[in-house]
Amino acid sequence: LAKTTQPISMDSYEGQEVNITCSHNNIATNDYITWYQQFPSQGPRFIIQGYKTKVTNEVASLFIPADRKSSTLSLPRVSLSDTAVYYCLVGDFHGSSNTGKLIFGQGTTLQVKP
């Protein structure tokens, strides 16, 4: 079973800020949270990763509350080219070791309209 739950789809308009929330109630202490973007017929591409509080890079921000049971990917001022599927992936720690078993959820299809 996937360790994450996301909305199946979201719509937005160009220039708006988009926030996609992911639930991960059973996140392990050592797990990081990673977000990926996938365009049709391509492999997913890394967007951002974080452990707690807030992380920002040139394309997105990631907000993680203190209990780490959810996270929110924020895309500022989206454009048509941001139309894609976005996946939230929680790590694979069991205790202090990686199990290696990385399971994706269904992802969120973001449709940006003009």
Add this chain to the structure above:
Amino acid sequence: DGGITQSPKYLFRKEGQNVTLSCEQNLNHDAMYWYRQDPGQGLRLIYYSQIVNDFQKGDIAEGYSVSREKKESFPLTVTSAQKNPTAFYLCATRDRGNSPLHFGNGTRLTVT
């Protein structure tokens, strides 16, 4: 991702034939993964390997086989036992710890 090569991009086979999908990496990453993606669906884990000469089954390993004889290579064989092999297959690598996955561009397999 330039460091991961999946070949070929498109592959066509007749039902009942085994087919092997190639995945090669020059990122020197320890772990390698195979995922399957069906239209409109998420990625499902087939097999993964964290180290040479060792690999584990994912959630949908039935009908598939892998080998990890070299760090750079993790080929996936789709056998005739796989009931619905037509899909988009993605190979990924990961460095150690919490490093993110790096994906290849995928192989689209069509079996008729």
